[in-house]
Amino acid sequence: MANKINIVQAVQQALQNEMALDPTVVVYGEDVGVEGGVFRATVGLQQEFGKERAFDTPLAESAIVGSAIGMAINGMKPVVEIQFMGFIYPAVNQIVSHAARYRNRTRGLRHLPMVIRAPYGGGIRALEHHSESTEALFAHIPGLKVVIPSTPYDTKGLLIAAIRDPDPVLFLEPKRIYRAFRQDVPEEAYTLPIGKAKVLQEGDDVTVVTWGAMVPDVQKAVSGIEELSIEVIDLRTISPMDRETIIESVEKTGRILVVHEAAKSFGAGAEIIAVVNEKAFLSLEAPPMRLTGFDTTFPLPRGEEHYIPSPERIRHKIRELAAY
Amino acid sequence: MANKINIVQAVQQALQNEMALDPTVVVYGEDVGVEGGVFRATVGLQQEFGKERAFDTPLAESAIVGSAIGMAINGMKPVVEIQFMGFIYPAVNQIVSHAARYRNRTRGLRHLPMVIRAPYGGGIRALEHHSESTEALFAHIPGLKVVIPSTPYDTKGLLIAAIRDPDPVLFLEPKRIYRAFRQDVPEEAYTLPIGKAKVLQEGDDVTVVTWGAMVPDVQKAVSGIEELSIEVIDLRTISPMDRETIIESVEKTGRILVVHEAAKSFGAGAEIIAVVNEKAFLSLEAPPMRLTGFDTTFPLPRGEEHYIPSPERIRHKIRELAAY
Amino acid sequence: MLIEKFNPLEDEMIQVLNEEGDIIRPEWMPEISDEEVLSLFRTMQKTRAIDSIALSLQRQGRMLTYAASLGQEAAQVGSGYALKKTDWAVPAFRELGMWLTKGWSVDKILQYWYGNEWGSHTGEDLRLLPISVPISSQFQHAVGIGMSIRLKGENDVVMAYTGDGGTSQGDFHEAMNFAGVYRTPNVFVIQNNQYAISVPVVIQTASKNLAMKALAYGMPGILVDGNDLFAVLAVSQQAVAYARETGPVLIEAYTYRMGAHTTSDDPTKYRTDDEVDPWKEKDPLLRVEKYLIKKNLLKQEEIEAMKEALEEEVMEAYRSIEHSSDTEIEEIFSYHYEKMTPQLQDQLDEYRNYLKGAASDGK
C-alpha cells in the first residue's frame, strides 16, 4: 500500500513504523511528545505509543544525546531530535567524544544503535541559528554516519535504515523542502542503503553532485539547460561517501560541479573534489567546481535570498563549467 | 635581544610580553594560574601579573570560552587555555554560535579580541582525547581564524598577532614538538602576519604543504630525497588559508602533496586540493595527493605509531607523486 | 535585606501589589515617585503595543517570526528599571519590556524581528547585548562581563536573563558556578513563564522552585511574583545593590506566558483555556492600572488614549524600517572580520559578477 506524503510526513511514518515493529525504539527531544515536534515530525507518536516511548525532555541537547548513548548501551534504539541543527553544538562533545567512539573504544563490546535527527538548512526566513548546514563538521568525525535525504521516499527508507543501523547516524532533514512536494511512498517499513548515492538523471557532459534541499534546485536548474547532457547525483549519504558513483560519473563526463548550501571553505564539496582528483584525475577535462553558500554566517531573512545558490546561478555555473 | 627557546617557552614568552605591554590581556583556564599550566605554558604569569590577570578556573570549557566572550565585550583581551584540544568540544557552542558571530551579528558594533589556545595533536603516548587534530572543524566556521605554528619563532610572533587581532583566533599548539628544539627568538614582542604561509624550502618538482607538528617530519622526509627538488610550505594559518603561496608553488611544480595528522576525509587537505583545482588546474601534472591520519579515532599509545605519517611514509608518498 | 533573609527552600513568593491594585507589603514597596510609576506603566503599555502591532503585522505578512512578551511585562520592566545606564543587560530573546527600559529603540527592535542584522546594532552607548538565541548561552557572556568588571575595578552590574527552560542547559550551571566562585556583580533573572515552547516547567526540573538553584552556587536566590511590578522592582533593586557590593544573585520571576511561544506556535495543542484563564486576572498591567486609578493618578480614558498613542508611535517606527530593511550584499561579507579575507572578497566579487551578468542577460 502506498500513500502520498511529503518529507516531514515520511519522517513521522518511518518513526511510527519502526516503533510499531520494534519495542526498543524510543523517540524523544524538546517538544517531541505532547506537541509532536515543532515541525510535527513526531505527531501522534505519544498518543499511539505512550509517554514512555515518545516524550518531551528538558531543554538540554547534551543530555538528549548523552542519555541516548546510555539508552543504546542498555539495548534501546533511541531516535532523538535536535530541534534545529543550529542547536546541536551543545551536544557536540557527546557526539564526537562518545557516540562516534564507543564501538572502537570498547573494541566492539558496546555499540550504539542510535539516531540523532535534526532539521537543517536555510531559506525559511528564520531567526539566527535556524539555518545551519554544517554537515561537513560531522562528516569529518570517524565513527559517525551522516545522512541527508531529499525526497519522501528516500527519507523514509533511509531513516528506517538509520534506526536499524547498529551504529550512530546523524540524520539531517532538509526542512526547506519538508512540505515542498509529495510522493507515493509505501505505507510499510522498508530500507534504503546508507552510503549509496543516487543518479537522478544520466548525462554525458557534466556531473552535478548535490544533496538535501539543493536537489530540487539543481533539478530545476538542469531542466532549463537544453544544450547539455547533465548527470545529476543525489549524494544522500555524506559520510561514508559513495565515491564509486561519483567517480563512475566523472569518468564519463570529465566535468564535475558540487552544489551545496553550506559555507564553501572546508565544506563537503572539498572532499568530493579531493576524491575525484585521487580517483579520476586523468578523466578530468575541466577543474572540478563548487557552487555553495558563502564563507559567511547564514544571513538573516532580509539577506538570505543571496546565500543559497539559486537555480539560475546553478545553471550559470553549469554552463561555465561546460564551456571550460 | 634574542633567547634560545622552544615552542612552549615561546608561548609563555608571548603571553608574558603582551601582558606586560597591555593591561587588558588576561590569561586563564584550568590549572593555568598557580601551577602555570599542565604543559607549563603559563608558568610565572600569576607570580608576575597577579591572580587577577592569570588565574585558575573551575573545570568548565564552555564557561571558559563563554566568559572570555563577555570579557572581550567589556574591553579585555582574554587569552584562554583549553587544556587539550580533545576537551574543546564542550565549548563548541560558544565558539561557533557566538565567538565567530558577534561582529557580524552586531554589524561591527561588538567584536571580540580573544584567543583560545589549545595544545593539539598526537604522538605523545597519551590517554584517549589527548591526541586530537580537528582543525578542519573550526576552519569551516565563518568568523574564526585558525592558526597552527611549527617553530618557536613563529609561535611567538603568531601568538602575539593573535592577541592583538581584533577578532577571535583559535591558536593550536603542536604539543608533540613543544620541546623538540630551540630557536633564537627575540625577547621583545613582535608579530607575524596571520594568514600567511611560509615557504620553508624552494623546489621545482613537487610541492608539499603541511603544518604544525608535521613540519619537522616533512623536513626530515624531504632531506632524504636527493633526486627531487621539493618545495615545502608551512601553512601556519589554516583559515583564512594563504591560497596564493600554494597556487604559486603548484604553478611551478605541477604536483602537490598535503600532509596532515588529522583524519583524511573532510580534513583540511581536501580544501587545499579543491583550491588548487580551482586556481591552478591547468598546471597540474599529477593528481594532488594527501597523506594524512586515517579515518579513525586516534589510537591509544600501543597503536599510535601507525597513525601519524612517518618521515618514511612521507618520503614514499612524495616519490609516488613525483613518479606519476 | 530581603535578598539575604529570603529562604528559597520555603517556597514563598515576594508580593507587594495584589490583584486588586493594593499594596499589601508597604515595607517592601520600592522608593519610587508617582511619576516613575506612571512612566513604568507607560513602558509596560508600550511593550504591549509593540506586541500587538508586531503580531498583527506578522499576520499581514509584514513581519517574520515574533516572540511576544504578553503577561510578562512586569517581570521585564521591573527588573530592567533597577539598572543604571552604565549597568549591563544581557537578554535571551523575550525581554521586550527590559529592552525599552534599557533604551533599545523600537525601530531597531522591529528591525531585528523583521530579519535584519542592523537590528542588533543596538547603538554605541547602550550597555545591552543583542538577542541571544541559543538558550542560556548568554549567561556565560554576562559572567565574563562581570569578571572583567571586578578586574577593572569598575562599579557596574550585569543583569542576565533566561527562561524556565533555560535552567536546564549546561551553560546556565557553568555560568552560575563561575559567578559564585569569582563573586561577580551579576544578577541572574529567570522569567519562569511556566513553559519552554510546549514543555511545562514540571518536565523541566524536579526542583521545588527555580530560585533555590542558587544555593548550589553559594549565592542568594529569591522568588518573586513576576506579575507584580513593585515586587519585581523591589527585589531587583536589592539584587542590583547586592551584586554591586557583594556578589551574584538569582531572581526567579514567577509569571506566565499568556500568548503563543512565537508566531510559529499554537499553544492550544498543549494547554487548555482552563489553565490560561485564571492568569488573566493576574495581568501585570491591570494591577498597576488599578493602583493608579485608585490613587487618582490616571483615568480610564487616559489609558485608552495612551494605548492609541503608543500604537501609533510603534507603527511609525515600523514604517521607518519596513522599506529599508533589505540587506546590502556587501554587508553579508564585510562584518566577519575586521578586514574581509581574500576568500570573502573573491566570493563577493564572483557573486556580483554573476548578478551583473544575470542583469545584462535580462534574467
Add this chain to the structure above:
Amino acid sequence: MLIEKFNPLEDEMIQVLNEEGDIIRPEWMPEISDEEVLSLFRTMQKTRAIDSIALSLQRQGRMLTYAASLGQEAAQVGSGYALKKTDWAVPAFRELGMWLTKGWSVDKILQYWYGNEWGSHTGEDLRLLPISVPISSQFQHAVGIGMSIRLKGENDVVMAYTGDGGTSQGDFHEAMNFAGVYRTPNVFVIQNNQYAISVPVVIQTASKNLAMKALAYGMPGILVDGNDLFAVLAVSQQAVAYARETGPVLIEAYTYRMGAHTTSDDPTKYRTDDEVDPWKEKDPLLRVEKYLIKKNLLKQEEIEAMKEALEEEVMEAYRSIEHSSDTEIEEIFSYHYEKMTPQLQDQLDEYRNYLKGAASDGK
C-alpha cells in the same frame, strides 16, 4: 532512612568508623559479616597494590600515564560494593577500588593504562562502562541507562562517578536534572578529593558543600566521610535502595587525593606537606586495619603477607599483558562501524601495501 532525613545544608558528615578504628555510630553500621569486612579490606589493599606497582612500572618506563587512587580506597570500594552484579557502574577514571568490586580484571585495568583499547573491553557480562576521560560527560550515559531501566521495567540501579572538578561541568548539571525529572534509578557519587589537578575545591565552587547541589534537582544529597569504609558502604547501600525504589540520589564522599593527579603531575607545585600530612592519619585502610586488629580478625603479619601476595598477583597480571599489548593494525580500522567503510578499507590496504613495500625495501 538516612538518605531522606539528611540535610546537606547543615554541612554535617556521616561517619561510622573513627580514626582509631572504633565504630562511633553503631546504628548506622551496615549489616556486614566479618568475612565481608575482611574481603573489602583485601580489595582496598589490592587497590593500593595496583597503584604501587603501576607507579613503579611507570617510573621504569613500562607503564604510561597512570592516575592513582591512593587515599580514596574506601570511597571507591564502599560505594562499589553496594551494587549488585546486575547494577550498572559508570566510572570517570579514578575508581580503581570500585572497578575491582565490580569485577574488572586487573590485567584489563593494566592493559587500559598501558595504552591498549582492549583494556576497555571490560568483558561481556560486566555492567561496567569503560573509563570516560571527558569530565562528567559519563553522567549523561548513566542517566540514559537509568531512563532505559525505568522504560523496560527493569529493577537495576546505575551508579555514576565524578570528581569535585566534575561538578563544574554543564553535563553534570544536565544529567542530574534529567535524573530528577524522570526519577531514574541513579546514584551519583562525587569523590571530593579536594583537587582537580592543581585546582582546589574552593576555586571549583562557592557551594557550601557538594552534596547540597542535589536540591537543585529535587533529589536527596548526602555528605559522607569518604575515608570511612563503613560510612560509605552504609550510605551507598541506602542510596542504592532508594534509587531502586524511589529515584535518584547524590552522594558526596569527602576524601583526599594523597598522591599526584597522574604520573604527569607534581603536586608540590601547588600544595604543601602541611596540608597533606594530617590526611595521612585519616588513611582509609589504616582505620579498617585497626578495626580488624581490635576485633582480632587479622594480625599485623597477615596484613604484610596479604600485601606481598597482592603485589605478586598484580605483577603477574601485568606480565600477562606487557608483551601482548601492541595493537594489531587491522584493529585500528575495524571497530569504527559494524562493517568497515570502503574508505577505511582503502586506507588499511594502502597502509599495508606501504608496510610491505617498506619491508621489502629493507627499511
